[in-house]
Amino acid sequence: MAKAAAKTNAASPSVERRPALAGRAVSAAGVKVEILPPAERISLRAPQASLAALSKALGVTLPAKPKTSATKGGRTALWLGPDEWLIIDEAGKDPLADCAKVSALHSAVGISHRNVAISVTGPAAAVTVNAGCPQDLSLDAFPVGAASRTILGKSEIVLMRTAADAFRVECWRSLSDYVFTLLSEAASDAAN
Amino acid sequence: MLLIRCPYCEEERPELEFRNAGEAHIARSANIAAESDDDFEKFFFIRANPKGVIYERWRHIHGCARFFNAVRDTVTDKFVMTYKAGEPKPEKLPGASK
Numbered sequence A: 001m002a003k004a005a006a007k008t009n010a011a012s013p014s015v016e017r018r019p020a021l022a023g024r025a026v027s028a029a030g031v032k033v034e035i036l037p038p039a040e041r042i043s044l045r046a047p048q049a050s051l052a053a054l055s056k057a058l059g060v061t062l063p064a065k066p067k068t069s070a071t072k073g074g075r076t077a078l079w080l081g082p083d084e085w086l087i088i089d090e091a092g093k094d095p096l097a098d099c100a101k102v103s104a105l106h107s108a109v110g111i112s113h114r115n116v117a118i119s120v121t122g123p124a125a126a127v128t129v130n131a132g133c134p135q136d137l138s139l140d141a142f143p144v145g146a147a148s149r150t151i152l153g154k155s156e157i158v159l160m161r162t163a164a165d166a167f168r169v170e171c172w173r174s175l176s177d178y179v180f181t182l183l184s185e186a187a188s189d190a191a192n
Numbered sequence B: 001m002l003l004i005r006c007p008y009c010e011e012e013r014p015e016l017e018f019r020n021a022g023e024a025h026i027a028r029s030a031n032i033a034a035e036s037d038d039d040f041e042k043f044f045f046i047r048a049n050p051k052g053v054i055y056e057r058w059r060h061i062h063g064c065a066r067f068f069n070a071v072r073d074t075v076t077d078k079f080v081m082t083y084k085a086g087e088p089k090p091e092k093l094p095g096a097s098k
């Protein structure tokens, strides 16, 4: 039974992964904008009492402080709100399956295919993101590991600083062309 | 750009992340069907719209997505203070003379 289910899963065209904008990249002086490989993602909502059990199941401690994230073993938990997290798994393991084992009250929704991730790297990365994002991205206000839902131009994004000169921009798939183009234009401007 | 302090994010964030959500501290009747037409009109349509200090609901929609309350001056557009949803209307405002 389980074998048959696994087979159906792999063969079914409805779950075949077709990444949006895969392979697109733009380089400018001081900054590179590129589409990141697909990842597993969930939107997690949970009350305080469930956090310990969920952290244990996910293998990463859900951060409790605003604008922070935690990473362990290729899996990152980003604080989005007082009871809301975005979990990104880049190691190919499904966080949804891990949460399914938890009986404590929570809501986990698979959004792996909903988002597209774009990396912005280089000395002009912050300037490039700031072209459309109004947040203070100085290292004091937005240090390495900081993460936040915010806006970029007309699109809502989730922004995370992965290194002093590197950002991960998560946006909805349908807006990814707009976000990528805006960042590309900003990258050329940032060079001037 | 205005900076608005979100009581849940515990910091000032740019106004573009926020959305106004109308006057605060308007309690819906527990028995709305029993309300008279006049009372319902007051609850549903009538707003204070003061020139000066106003108590409003705001939502950090492109941030933590939480609703909270804010005290704002409609003349200067200055935010006097913000506080979490469900907290009582502040009796004393910071910087107020009385």
Ligand SMILES: [Zn+2]
Pocket: B006, B007, B008, B009, B010, B060, B063, B064, B065, B066
């Ligand atoms: Zn907030």
